[in-house]
Structures are given as C-alpha cells and as structure tokens.
Amino acid sequence: MAKKIILFYFFISSLCSFALAQHEGSKADSYYHVLRGAQLRAEGQFGKAESEYLKAIQQSSYPEDIFSTLAELYFEMWKWGKSEDSAQKALACNPDNVQAHEILGKIYLARTLSARTNETTKYDFARRAKEEYIKVISLDLKNEEAYYSLARICLILSQFEEAEQYYFRYTEINPFSDTGFLNLGELQLERGKLEEAQKNLQKVLSINSRNYKGYLLLGKSYELNNFWEDAASLYEKALEHFSQDILFLNRLGFSHYILKNYEKALSVLEDVFQVESSNSQALLTKAKVLHETKKLEEAEKAYRRLIEVDEDNLEAHLSFAFFLEEKRDYKGAISEYEFLIEKDANPPSKRSFFYSFRLGILYERQKKHLSAEKYLRKSLESNPNSPEALNYLGYMLVENDKKIEEALEFIKKALTIDPENGAYLDSLGWAYFKQKDYTKAEFYLNKAVDKLQNDSVINDHLGDLYFQLKERNKAIKYWKKALESNIEYKDRVKKKIERALRE
Numbered sequence: 001m002a003k004k005i006i007l008f009y010f011f012i013s014s015l016c017s018f019a020l021a022q023h024e025g026s027k028a029d030s031y032y033h034v035l036r037g038a039q040l041r042a043e044g045q046f047g048k049a050e051s052e053y054l055k056a057i058q059q060s061s062y063p064e065d066i067f068s069t070l071a072e073l074y075f076e077m078w079k080w081g082k083s084e085d086s087a088q089k090a091l092a093c094n095p096d097n098v099q100a101h102e103i104l105g106k107i108y109l110a111r112t113l114s115a116r117t118n119e120t121t122k123y124d125f126a127r128r129a130k131e132e133y134i135k136v137i138s139l140d141l142k143n144e145e146a147y148y149s150l151a152r153i154c155l156i157l158s159q160f161e162e163a164e165q166y167y168f169r170y171t172e173i174n175p176f177s178d179t180g181f182l183n184l185g186e187l188q189l190e191r192g193k194l195e196e197a198q199k200n201l202q203k204v205l206s207i208n209s210r211n212y213k214g215y216l217l218l219g220k221s222y223e224l225n226n227f228w229e230d231a232a233s234l235y236e237k238a239l240e241h242f243s244q245d246i247l248f249l250n251r252l253g254f255s256h257y258i259l260k261n262y263e264k265a266l267s268v269l270e271d272v273f274q275v276e277s278s279n280s281q282a283l284l285t286k287a288k289v290l291h292e293t294k295k296l297e298e299a300e301k302a303y304r305r306l307i308e309v310d311e312d313n314l315e316a317h318l319s320f321a322f323f324l325e326e327k328r329d330y331k332g333a334i335s336e337y338e339f340l341i342e343k344d345a346n347p348p349s350k351r352s353f354f355y356s357f358r359l360g361i362l363y364e365r366q367k368k369h370l371s372a373e374k375y376l377r378k379s380l381e382s383n384p385n386s387p388e389a390l391n392y393l394g395y396m397l398v399e400n401d402k403k404i405e406e407a408l409e410f411i412k413k414a415l416t417i418d419p420e421n422g423a424y425l426d427s428l429g430w431a432y433f434k435q436k437d438y439t440k441a442e443f444y445l446n447k448a449v450d451k452l453q454n455d456s457v458i459n460d461h462l463g464d465l466y467f468q469l470k471e472r473n474k475a476i477k478y479w480k481k482a483l484e485s486n487i488e489y490k491d492r493v494k495k496k497i498e499r500a501l502r503e
Contacts, residue, residue, distance in 0.1 A: 029055075030055075030056045030059035031056075033053070033056035034052070034053070034056045034066060034069075036052045037049045037052030037053045037069075041076075046073060046077050050070070050077075053066055053070040053073065057070070063093065064097055064100075065099070067086045067089045067090035067093065068090040068097055068103060070086045071083045071084075071087040071100060071103040072099070072103055075106055080107050084103075084107050086103075087101075088104075098140050101132045101136045102132070102133075102145070102146065104129075104132040105133040105136060105146070107129075108126070108128040108129035109126070109149060111125040112125040112129060112156060123156075123157065126156045126157050129149070133149050133150045134150070144173040147167075147169045148166070148167075148170045148180070150166040151163045151164075151166035151167040154166060160190075160191060163187060164188065164191070167184040167187060170184075176207055178204045178211050178214065181200045181201070181203045182204045182211065182213060182217070184200045185199075185200035185204060185221075186201075186217055188200065194224055197221050198225075201214055201217050201221060202218065204218070205218065209241065210241050212242065215235070215238040215248070219231050219235060219238075222234060228255050228258045232252060232255040232259065235249075235251050236252065244271065246272055246275055246276055246282075249268055249269075249271050249272045249275075249282075250272060250281045250282055253265045253269045253285050254285050257285050257288060260292075262293055265289050269282045269286050280310035280313055280316065283305060283310075284313070284315065287299050287303045287319065287320075291326075299323060300323070303316065303319070303323060314340060317336050317339055318340060320336055321336035321340070325358075330362045333362055334362050334363065337358050337359045338359065341356070349382045349383060350383070352382040353379050353382035356379035356381075357376070357388070357389050357392075359371075359372075359375040360372045360373075360374075360376035360378075360379060360389070361392065363375060364396055369396065373396065376392060376393040376396070377393065380393070387414040387415075387417040388414075390410045390411065390413050390417075391411055391414040391421075391423065391424045393410050394408070394409075394410030394414065394427055395407070395411070398427065398430055398434055399430075404431060407431055411424060411428045411431060412428065415428060422447075422449075422455065425444050425447045426448035426455070426461060428444045429442070429444030429448055429465075430461050432444065433445075438469060442465060445462050445465060456481075456483075456485035456487035457482075457487070459479070459482040460487060460493060463479035463482060463493075463496065466478065467496070472500050472503065475496075475500055476501070480497065
C-alpha cells in the first residue's frame with residue numbers, strides 16, 4: 001500500500017504542469033479525470049486509468065501533458081503503437097515536450113531490443129531512439145536517464161567513443177551510481193583503457209563494497225595489466241563478502257599460481273574442491289602448479305582427471321599437450337593436438353597455425369617425415385610468413401635430401417623476414433652444402449657461427465664442410481667444439497673425429 005501511495009503522489013507531482021496550464025475557461029472536470037487516472041494507474045488499474053485520461057483530453061484546452069502521460073501509460077501496458085501515437089500528439093501541441101521525446105526514445109529502444117526485430121529494422125529503431133534522447137538532453141541537460149539510454153544505444157550502434165562519453169556524463173550527474181561507474185569501467189576495459197577502467201571500477205566498490213561484478217571486472221583489469229598481487233588482494237576482499245564463491249576462489253588460486261605462491265594456490269584450490277570436487281578450472285590450475293613444481297606423476301593424474309570430467313575443455317587439452325611434450329611423450333602430445341584440430345571449430349589463424357606447427361615438429365621428432373611435412377605445409381597455409389615454420393620445413397627437406405630447390409626458397413624467405421637469425425643462416429649454408437656449392441656453404445655457415453658460436457649443430461656442419469674441403473684440422477676443431485657444446489649425437493661426431501685422425 002505504501003508503494004502505491006508513493007506512486008500516486010509521484011504521478012500527481014508530474015501533472016502539476018498540466019494543472020498550472022489550465023485557463024480559467026477550462027473545464028474543472030478535466031483536472032478531476034487526470035487525478036483519478038493517476039490514482040488508478042498507481043493502483044495498477046491501467047484500463048480504467050486510460051479511460052480517465054481520454055476523458056480529460058476531451059475536456060482540456062491544452063492536452064499536451066495528458067497525451068504524454070497517456071503515452072507513458074500505454075508504454076507500461078506494452079501498447080507501443082498507441083504509446084507512440086499519443087507521444088506524437090503531445091509533440092504536435094508542443095514540439096519541446098520532454099516527456100513525449102522520452103517516451104518515443106523508450107519505445108524505439110524497446111523495439112531495438114525486441115527479439116522479433118530484424119537487424120536492418122533494429123538499427124533503424126536505434127538511430128531513431130538516439131535522435132529522441134539527444135532532443136531530450138538538449139531540453140534537459142541533467143536528464144540522467146537520457147544519458148544512460150544514449151550510452152546503451154551507442155553500444156548497439158558500435159559507437160563506442162560516444163557511448164563512453166554518455167556514460168561519463170551520466171556519472172557526473174549521478175556520482176553515487178555504482179551501476180554508472182560499472183558500465184563506464186566495463187566499456188573502458190573492453191576498449192583497452194586499463195588505467196581509466198581501474199579508476200572507475202575502484203569507484204564502483206567505494207560506492208558499493210558488495211558489487212559482485214565490480215570485483216570481477218576490476219580483477220580482470222588487474223590481470224590484464226599483470227598486477228597479480230593487486231588481483232590476489234582484491235579476490236581476498238571479495239571473498240570476505242562472497243564467502244566460498246567458486247569463481248573468486250578460482251581467480252585467487254590462479255593469481256597465486258602466477259605469483260609462484262604454489263602452496264597458497266593449492267590451499268585455495270582445496271577450498272574450491274570442498275564446494276565442487278570436480279571443478280574443471282581448479283583442476284587445471286592444480287595440474288599447472290604440480291607441473292611447475294615437478295610433481296609430474298600427480299600433475300598427469302590431475303590433467304587426466306580434468307579431461308575425464310570436462311572432455312571438451314580445449315585449454316585443458318592444450319596444457320596437457322605442453323606437459324606431454326616436455327615429458328617427451330610425443331605420441332601422447334600428437335594425440336592431444338589432433339584432438340584440438342578436430343574439436344576447435346573455426347579457430348583463428350594464429351591458433352590453427354600453432355596446432356599444425358607443433359604437430360609438424362612432433363612428427364619430425366618421431367622421424368615420420370611425410371606427416372611432418374604435411375602439417376608444416378598446413379601451418380604455412382595459416383601463416384605463410386612464419387619464419388620459424390619456413391625454416392623448419394626447409395631444413396627438414398634438406399636433411400632428408402628432398403626438394404632442395406624448394407627448401408632453399410623456404411629458407412631464403414625466412415631470412416628475408418629475420419636476416420640475422422643464426423639458425424636460418426645455418427639452414428641456408430647446409431642446403432648449399434647438400435648441393436655441393438661449398439663456397440656459398442662456407443660463407444653462410446661462418447655467418448651462422450658468428451651469430452651462435454656455441455651452437456653444436458652449426459659447429460658440426462662446419463666440421464663436415466671442412467672435412468669435405470680436405471681441411472682436416474679445421475674439421476676436427478669444429479667437431480670438438482660441437483662435442484663441447486653437448487651435441488645430441490655425440491657418438492656419431494666422435495667417429496667422425498676418429499676417421500679424420502686416421503686419414
């Protein structure tokens with residue numbers, strides 16, 4: 001009942017301008033019907049209120065305010081057509097009727113957001129809503145609802161700069177609105193304005209320390225800025241208000257993982273498991289912590305448990321693939337990357353490149369060169385200017401004495417992108433060696449060793465080159481340097497040295 005009384009007096013006050021506008025010759029009944037309509041509207045009897053307003057219009061010499069009030073009533077009744085018609089009639093009486101422009105703005109915005117509105121019509125209504133609200137603020141500079149609505153409309157129209165300006169103006173008019181600062185901060189966060197976003201999101205929490213989304217967005221801004229200590233402190237504070245909230249616990253655990261506070265991270269994650277024993281995000285962070293702390297058996301169990309409870313979690317499969325690569329379980333890693341290629345529908349080219357490139361490398365390490373070539377070529381379809389992929393494929397073809405001319409083109413292209421890369425210079429020199437062009441081979445291999453003096457493979461290649469050129473002492477010198485650099489195939493290099501010493 002109290003709410004109805006408050007609403008009734010609100011409607012009475014909104015109609016004061018109408019009452020003051022009545023001339024002495026106006027019929028007293030018109031005012032009576034307006035007041036009666038306001039009372040019925042406050043009581044939720046919209047049909048009877050409509051009837052009273054219509055009677056008031058018939059008996060009024062200046063019905064513009066009654067038309068705009070009736071338009072509001074129709075809007076509440078979801079009769080948008082009648083609402084628009086009444087608002088237009090109010091504007092026909094007075095083109096500067098703020099209430100009528102507001103109602104038209106509300107109607108067009110509601111139609112913009114309607115699920116039944118197609119895209120073309122949606123943007124047309126959005127533009128019309130914007131025009132109405134701009135008219136409102138031209139007549140009423142401090143109309144906070146108009147600024148808020150304008151910001152929403154500009155977001156729909158992808159006019160982000162304007163949206164930010166309107167949200168900012170809204171917060172100037174209403175500096176105690178946590179919602180206003182929240183929306184402003186969220187938009188700035190999406191636009192990459194991290195410092196400004198943080199300031200406004202901090203205001204949200206200073207106004208309302210229990211604003212859940214405020215903690216989430218401010219935490220996200222800290223994470224994007226790599227302010228992980230600030231993020232951890234914030235999530236601790238959030239948990240004071242939202243005890244045992246899984247989302248905040250997970251973010252706190254992950255923050256401690258990034259900060260290398262591994263014991264704290266595991267402790268927080270145990271709190272998650274008490275609430276939800278198979279929480280996939282907590283399992284993923286736990287697996288990463290165990291991996292980082294070299295508890296490999298436990299880490300693998302955590303990864304396998306994670307994939308068991310959340311089979312389609314792509315991040316889990318990717319992290320597990322990294323783990324298996326480090327463990328040198330190439331077959332297992334290949335299985336994970338092939339799963340990712342199958343399940344990650346329409347990935348961005350960067351991610352598609354990465355999957356294929358890693359598969360190419362892993363197949364090459366297993367000496368499955370046809371599969372390696374297939375995936376390396378596929379990676380270049382996603383990123384034809386990747387110097388790493390160009391060099392890797394080129395060098396592999398050279399090593400297998402296949403398609404040397406094409407391999408040279410791949411390696412040369414890699415060097416046009418990164419001309420000082422010692423590994424790429426080595427690949428080019430080795431390709432010329434395979435072609436028996438020893439002059440060019442010597443030139444590029446020496447350039448390579450100048451860049452990477454202790455690289456075992458480059459030194460081994462130079463040893464092979466100088467042995468071929470009958471410069472035995474130089475050959476032995478570079479092979480010995482390869483051994484000192486801990487080359488992978490030591491026995492093979494030792495045999496080459498023994499052979500050179502015999503000759």
